[in-house]
Each structure stands twice: as C-alpha cells, then as structure tokens.
Amino acid sequence: MNVLKVALLILRKDFAIELKSYEIVSTTLFFSVACVAIFSFAFVKEGQAPVDVSAGILWIAIAFSGTLALGRTFERERYGETLKALLLAPAPRPAIYLGKLLGIVTLLFATEVVVVPMVAFLFDAPFFTKPLLLVALLGLGTIGYAAVGTLFAAMLVRARTRDVMLPILLYPITIPVIIAGVRGTSALLATPVDEPVAMLWIGMLSFFDVVFVTISLWTFEPLMTE
Amino acid sequence: MTFDFDRVELTDLSRHFGRRKAVSRVTLALQAGDILGLLGPNGAGKSTLLGMLATLVTPTSGTISYGGRSASRGGADVRGRIGVLAHELHLYPELTARQNLAFFARLHGLAEEPLVSTALESASLGDRGEDQVASFSRGMRQRLALERTLLHGPRLVLLDEPFTGLDDRAVRIVADRIRRIARDGAIVVLATHDLDVADGLITRMAVVRSGRLMADGDAGTGIRQQYRALVETA
Numbered sequence: 001m002n003v004l005k006v007a008l009l010i011l012r013k014d015f016a017i018e019l020k021s022y023e024i025v026s027t028t029l030f031f032s033v034a035c036v037a038i039f040s041f042a043f044v045k046e047g048q049a050p051v052d053v054s055a056g057i058l059w060i061a062i063a064f065s066g067t068l069a070l071g072r073t074f075e076r077e078r079y080g081e082t083l084k085a086l087l088l089a090p091a092p093r094p095a096i097y098l099g100k101l102l103g104i105v106t107l108l109f110a111t112e113v114v115v116v117p118m119v120a121f122l123f124d125a126p127f128f129t130k131p132l133l134l135v136a137l138l139g140l141g142t143i144g145y146a147a148v149g150t151l152f153a154a155m156l157v158r159a160r161t162r163d164v165m166l167p168i169l170l171y172p173i174t175i176p177v178i179i180a181g182v183r184g185t186s187a188l189l190a191t192p193v194d195e196p197v198a199m200l201w202i203g204m205l206s207f208f209d210v211v212f213v214t215i216s217l218w219t220f221e222p223l224m225t226e
Numbered sequence: 227m228t229f230d231f232d233r234v235e236l237t238d239l240s241r242h243f244g245r246r247k248a249v250s251r252v253t254l255a256l257q258a259g260d261i262l263g264l265l266g267p268n269g270a271g272k273s274t275l276l277g278m279l280a281t282l283v284t285p286t287s288g289t290i291s292y293g294g295r296s297a298s299r300g301g302a303d304v305r306g307r308i309g310v311l312a313h314e315l316h317l318y319p320e321l322t323a324r325q326n327l328a329f330f331a332r333l334h335g336l337a338e339e340p341l342v343s344t345a346l347e348s349a350s351l352g353d354r355g356e357d358q359v360a361s362f363s364r365g366m367r368q369r370l371a372l373e374r375t376l377l378h379g380p381r382l383v384l385l386d387e388p389f390t391g392l393d394d395r396a397v398r399i400v401a402d403r404i405r406r407i408a409r410d411g412a413i414v415v416l417a418t419h420d421l422d423v424a425d426g427l428i429t430r431m432a433v434v435r436s437g438r439l440m441a442d443g444d445a446g447t448g449i450r451q452q453y454r455a456l457v458e459t460a
Binding site: 006009013016017020021076079080081082084085086087088089090091092225226 | 277280281282283284301302303305306308310312314315316317318319320321325329330332333334335358374
C-alpha cells in the first residue's frame with residue numbers, strides 16, 4: 001500500500017465519521033464565528049472598524065479553531081485505541097500522519113470559507129483585492145500550522161494533560177507561521193496592495209511548510225512507537 | 227512475493243520504563259500452530275510483551291525475529307502478518323460493523339467483498355452489519371473485533387484478554403475460532419487471566435511474573451495447579 005492511498009483512506013474514514021455527527025465541523029465553525037463576532041463587538045465602534053486589526057483577528061480565529069479541531073480529531077482515535085490499529089497497518093506509518101493532516105487542512109479551509117468573508121464584512125477589510133495571493137497565504141499558512149499541530153496532537157493522544165499541553169506546545173512553535181500569515185495578509189490589505197511584501201511572506205510560509213512537513217513525516221514513526 | 231514466516235523468536239528481550247523493568251530478558255520461540263498462553267498476575271509484563279511482538283513497543287534490548295526478519299527491517303511486511311486484539315477493541319463506534327471491517331480490509335490492501343460479509347457471519351453479526359458499533363453490547367463488539375483482527379489472515383495473532391465480556395456460548399465460539407486459526411497455521415499468543423478457558427485451549431504456556439519468564443513449556447491439563455505452583459508460591 002502506498003502512502004497516498006492509505007492517507008486518502010484515513011481521510012475518507014474520518015469524513016464518514018464526521019458525516020454521522022458533524023461534531024468537529026460544527027464546533028470548529030461555531031468557535032471561529034464566535035471568536036470573530038466577539039472581536040467585532042470589542043473593536044467596531046459606531047460602525048467604524050479600526051485599521052490593521054482584521055489580519056490579526058482572522059489568523060487568531062484560524063489558529064484557535066484549529067487547536068480545537070486538532071484535539072477532537074485525535075480524541076476519536078484515542079477511544080478504542082484505534083490509533084494503534086492504524087499503526088499496525090502494513091503501510092508506511094507517516095501515511096497516518098498525512099491522512100490526519102489532510103483532514104485538518106480540509107476542515108480549516110472550510111472554516112476559512114466562512115470566516116474570511118465574515119471578517120471582511122464586519123471589519124470592512126478589502127481581502128479580495130488580490131484573491132490568488134490571499135488563497136496562497138491562507139493555504140500555506142494553514143498547512144504549516146496544521147503540520148505541526150497534527151504531529152503534536154498525535155504525540156499527546158495518550159497524555160492525560162493533552163488538552164492543556166497542545167496549545168502550550170503548538171503556539172510557540174507555530175509563531176513564525178502566524179507572524180508570516182498576519183504580515184502577509186496585512187500587506188494585502190494595504191492601500192495600495194503591497195504585493196512584493198506579500199510575496200516575501202508567501203515565500204517564507206512555503207519554506208516553513210517544507211521544513212515542518214518534512215520534520216513531521218520523519219519523526220512521526222519514532223514518536224508514535226512507545 | 228508476500229512476506230510470511232512460520233516461526234517467531236524472542237531473544238533476551240527487555241523493555242524498561244525508566245527504572246521499572248516491565249519485561250526482563252525474555253527468550254522464547256513460537257512455531258506455527260502454537261497457541262501460547264501468556265499467563266501472569268496484573269502488571270507482570272504480558273501487555274508490554276504483546277506490544278513488542280506487535281511492533282508497537284520498541285524493546286530496550288534484545289531482538290524479535292519474525293522468520294529471520296526483525297520488525298525494524300521488516301516494517302510494513304511484518305505488520306501485515308500480525309493481528310492484534312487488545313483490551314481496547316480498535317473499532318470506530320460511530321461507524322457500522324460493515325464500515326469498520328471494510329476500512330480495515332482496505333487498509334490491508336484487500337478487496338472488501340466477500341471478506342467483510344464472511345467476517346460478519348463468523349462474528350454472528352450478519353444481520354447487524356449496517357448498525358453502528360456504538361449500539362452493540364460488549365460481547366458483540368468483542369466478536370466483531372476478533373474478526374477485524376483475523377480479517378487479513380495474520381500469521382501471528384496476539385490476543386489480550388479476548389474473553390472479556392463474553393457469555394459462555396460466545397466464549398466457546400471464540401475458543402473454537404482460535405483453535406481453527408491455529409490449526410490453519412497461525413501462531414496464537416493469548417494473554418489471559420481466565421485459566422479455566424485457557425485450560426484445554428492453549429497448547430503451550432509461558433508464565434510471566436515481574437517481567438521475567440518463570441516457565442515455558444507444553445500445557446497439559448490442570449493449568450491452574452501448574453500456574454499456582456509457579457506464581458503463587460514463588
């Protein structure tokens with residue numbers, strides 16, 4: 001069995017489970033929408049949104065809801081210890097990591113489809129001036145964040161303090177991704193759009209993605225074996 | 227060509243967790259057709275030993291050879307010939323019995339049918355295939371989990387307390403199933419506290435205490451007496 005085939009099989013299985021409960025999709029979406037709504041209540045005064053906060057709010061909503069989704073995804077594999085059954089499959093073990101990563105990335109993309117227009121509307125932010133650059137920033141940022149998060153969530157699946165430990169481990173390491181995402185998005189919101197700066201941060205995000213995904217694929221098997 | 231083996235050898239196998247020696251210098255050889263009863267009190271190291279045989283726990287020292295190949299060298303090939311039924315049943319409660327078996331069949335690169343239908347019949351769940359596993363009793367889950375374990379025809383079958391939650395009839399069905407797979411050439415390792423069920427089922431017994439192998443030999447009848455003599459008086 002090749003890596004991609006097993007990864008897609010795990011992704012399909014996770015979707016089949018999610019379609020029965022909508023547990024992760026609904027909580028992640030609700031949390032991200034609530035997060036943006038609370039920021040808008042706090043910052044928007046008399047219909048006037050402050051300048052330069054929308055990029056930060058967007059990435060905070062993505063990061064926080066991503067943490068929630070990461071925890072829940074592996075909670076499912078903890079019940080019944082199905083993660084062990086996956087580790088016993090006659091396939092390269094990094095395929096499990098890849099399958100879970102694809103699931104988280106897809107879920108976060110779905111969240112972004114809702115959250116980006118919401119932030120754009122509530123904070124009067126011109127997100128769609130350069131839509132391709134925005135998609136590149138969000139896509140690469142999401143992959144980088146999810147790459148580290150998936151590895152940590154898998155590592156912590158047997159830890160009693162996993163809910164506390166996940167954000168403690170995840171946020172410091174993904175700071176470069178969050179900074180690149182916020183700075184790149186801010187460059188897209190500038191008037192006129194600061195395309196070279198946005199491209200610079202897209203390059204940085206691509207670099208982080210390559211580093212994080214490679215390290216995660218490399219370390220997944222030794223970290224998952226007791 | 228698909229990798230296979232008919233002998234598993236554990237040589238000087240140890241696993242330490244910090245200063246605690248969960249398994250200490252165990253040497254054991256298993257042949258196709260063996261039903262080895264891994265007996266011992268709680269915390270004796272049985273589950274750690276099964277974990278190492280399953281390639282899920284890395285030994286601190288010593289080796290396990292699957293027909294001459296180590297787990298690290300064999301990788302996916304070795305794992306493809308191992309089936310594990312642990313205390314936690316490795317089933318997704320949100321999915322139906324059929325979806326669970328179909329997922330694990332595909333994970334092993336096998337065609338779903340007729341494998342899944344046959345497995346459901348073997349688990350006496352032919353008419354419950356479309357029901358969510360969450361709605362099953364412990365006994366039904368246990369039977370389904372056993373079929374999930376055997377779905378890909380593993381050579382090495384590792385069973386950790388497979389009779390938990392089963393009524394007498396189900397115990398007999400599972401015991402017969404274990405005898406059948408051993409007769410077909412599987413190596414079965416059965417960790418259990420239930421000496422009454424083990425008596426007459428296992429062909430060999432290995433008694434483990436404090437991580438050490440106290441005895442290994444053919445299991446005759448009267449396992450309880452042998453076990454008591456070895457563990458309770460030691």
